[in-house]
Amino acid sequence: MKTNIYIIILLLVIQTFAYAQYSRASENDTLVRIGSTVITTDDYLRRAEYTIRPPYCKGDGGIDKKIVLNSLIAEKLIALEAKNKEDNIYKNSFFTDFIKGRKEQLMRQILGYTEGPAKVIPDSVEIKKEFVNSCRTYKVKFLITDNESAIKASDSLKAGNSFEKLYYDIMGNDSLQSKEIEWKSSEDNNIKNALYSREIKKNDIVGPIEISDTTSIILKVEGWKEQVLLTDKDIRDRLDEVKEKVVEKKGNEIYSEFIQKVMDGKSLLFNKENYPKLLRATDPYYIISSDKKKESFLDMAFEKPGKGLISENIDDIKTLPVFTLDGKAWTTEDLENEMRSHPLVFRKKKFTRKEYPELFKLAVADLIRDKYLTEIAYKRNYDTIEYVKRQTEMWEDASSALFEKYKLLANADTTGKSWMFNIEHYMEPLIDSLIQKYSGIIEINTDLFNKIKLTRIDLVTLEPGTPYPVYVPSFPMLTTKNKINYGRKLK
Numbered sequence: 001m002k003t004n005i006y007i008i009i010l011l012l013v014i015q016t017f018a019y020a021q022y023s024r025a026s027e028n029d030t031l032v033r034i035g036s037t038v039i040t041t042d043d044y045l046r047r048a049e050y051t052i053r054p055p056y057c058k059g060d061g062g063i064d065k066k067i068v069l070n071s072l073i074a075e076k077l078i079a080l081e082a083k084n085k086e087d088n089i090y091k092n093s094f095f096t097d098f099i100k101g102r103k104e105q106l107m108r109q110i111l112g113y114t115e116g117p118a119k120v121i122p123d124s125v126e127i128k129k130e131f132v133n134s135c136r137t138y139k140v141k142f143l144i145t146d147n148e149s150a151i152k153a154s155d156s157l158k159a160g161n162s163f164e165k166l167y168y169d170i171m172g173n174d175s176l177q178s179k180e181i182e183w184k185s186s187e188d189n190n191i192k193n194a195l196y197s198r199e200i201k202k203n204d205i206v207g208p209i210e211i212s213d214t215t216s217i218i219l220k221v222e223g224w225k226e227q228v229l230l231t232d233k234d235i236r237d238r239l240d241e242v243k244e245k246v247v248e249k250k251g252n253e254i255y256s257e258f259i260q261k262v263m264d265g266k267s268l269l270f271n272k273e274n275y276p277k278l279l280r281a282t283d284p285y286y287i288i289s290s291d292k293k294k295e296s297f298l299d300m301a302f303e304k305p306g307k308g309l310i311s312e313n314i315d316d317i318k319t320l321p322v323f324t325l326d327g328k329a330w331t332t333e334d335l336e337n338e339m340r341s342h343p344l345v346f347r348k349k350k351f352t353r354k355e356y357p358e359l360f361k362l363a364v365a366d367l368i369r370d371k372y373l374t375e376i377a378y379k380r381n382y383d384t385i386e387y388v389k390r391q392t393e394m395w396e397d398a399s400s401a402l403f404e405k406y407k408l409l410a411n412a413d414t415t416g417k418s419w420m421f422n423i424e425h426y427m428e429p430l431i432d433s434l435i436q437k438y439s440g441i442i443e444i445n446t447d448l449f450n451k452i453k454l455t456r457i458d459l460v461t462l463e464p465g466t467p468y469p470v471y472v473p474s475f476p477m478l479t480t481k482n483k484i485n486y487g488r489k490l491k
Contacts, residue, residue: 033443033490034076041448043394047072048454050461050472056480060454066482069449073442075476077434079397082404089403101341103392105468107377108370110385115258117251122243131242133196134183136224141178143167143218150208150216157205163220178222191217193249212348262372266326268365274320278332279357281314287353325368335364342367343467398473405478419477427478435486442487
């Protein structure tokens with residue numbers, strides 16, 4: 001039951017451009033300062049734009065902007081006040097593990113950027129080729145099949161058989177499926193890379209293209225329509241987008257090579273006797289409905305502090321070695337301790353009980369890969385980067401404020417009351433008292449604030465394939481007030 005990590009890591013998808021984008025942000029974009037705590041314009045926009053705002057501040061007008069600012073300031077004040085309490089969230093081991101995991105995920109993303117896209121020298125010929133292709137919307141016929149059948153299909157195509165014959169051989173009398181694919185569409189990146197990074201002719205067969213661990217797709221290009229970019233701005237914007245995409249693709253390849261060197265020679269050997277026991281213990285948690293998973297998360301967050309997701313089921317096997325990494329045995333408890341700050345990430349969102357043993361092994365291997373990458377990031381002092389500290393603090397304060405809100409409402413009479421009632425009658429009196437207490441250290445850069453523009457678009461931003469896929473904390477529903485009559489101007 002040996003798993004070679006250096007094979008697994010080639011499938012890693014990195015999310016590094018978020019860091020690259022914000023690392024270019026000005027250091028002089030402080031919007032609010034509350035003592036040593038700051039809210040930047042970047043923080044403001046992400047909390048307002050990359051998650052769903054409540055109806056009372058969903059618009060793009062001045063009142064909405066002020067409610068958003070008041071909400072973010074209120075969150076910081078509640079978190080600041082909570083630090084002095086005996087029962088604050090910082091004493092909750094689940095919280096500290098969560099923050100540690102959040103910070104380390106960001107550190108790995110910075111490592112991914114510095115060892116990937118940052119090292120790419122853009123190829124003008126490749127960019128020009130993809131720019132031309134990016135104006136195409138391809139019309140394709142497609143066949144989705146398992147990877148084993150895809151190999152046979154490839155051999156059939158090489159032997160001269162038509163796409164149509166291949167389709168009917170596999171799918172029977174089902175009608176041929178077709179669709180249109182745009183450069184900016186949400187299609188799988190492997191599909192878009194295959195279509196847009198090379199010269200394509202009518203009736204070309206593209207693939208098989210692997211789109212998951214078990215599934216591939218084969219395309220037949222029926223033709224395309226061309227989009228005409230009319231203005232210089234449209235052309236410049238598209239060139240920038242194409243350049244970023246090409247750099248990202250090349251950067252991912254370079255980073256995968258970096259990881260392969262880091263993991264070269266390392267291997268996992270799963271214990272034949274104890275690994276099945278671990279699977280039986282974890283099966284009830286991982287092969288359950290998403291609603292039950294959500295319920296388990298909330299229980300652990302607020303009612304069972306410090307308790308791991310699988311600890312209820314592993315008491316009898318905690319001390320048993322379940323795998324060996326480079327000659328060192330790991331017990332179930334060792335694995336659980338790592339999972340407290342790095343939840344397992346499965347390669348597939350939905351899977352059967354039959355697929356579970358192999359997917360669990362891959363998830364463990366990915367966790368160990370990330371452990372080695374995190375060690376490199378610490379050695380490079382990425383935890384001291386201002387961006388990392390600021391984003392970590394954002395998650396700390398958002399979580400702390402949410403925890404305080406939970407405690408306050410848990411002790412209040414909220415039965416049958418609307419959330420607007422609860423905000424106005426329970427949260428706002430608290431916030432008013434905190435503003436009065438801390439007004440002397442609140443500074444607001446009104447010039448920067450007046451330049452901010454919001455949209456009305458609902459958006460939830462995720463980073464798939466990471467231990468913590470939610471990009472920013474949820475919007476703090478703490479106040480509906482739209483007046484900023486406190487603090488002083490930040491110069």
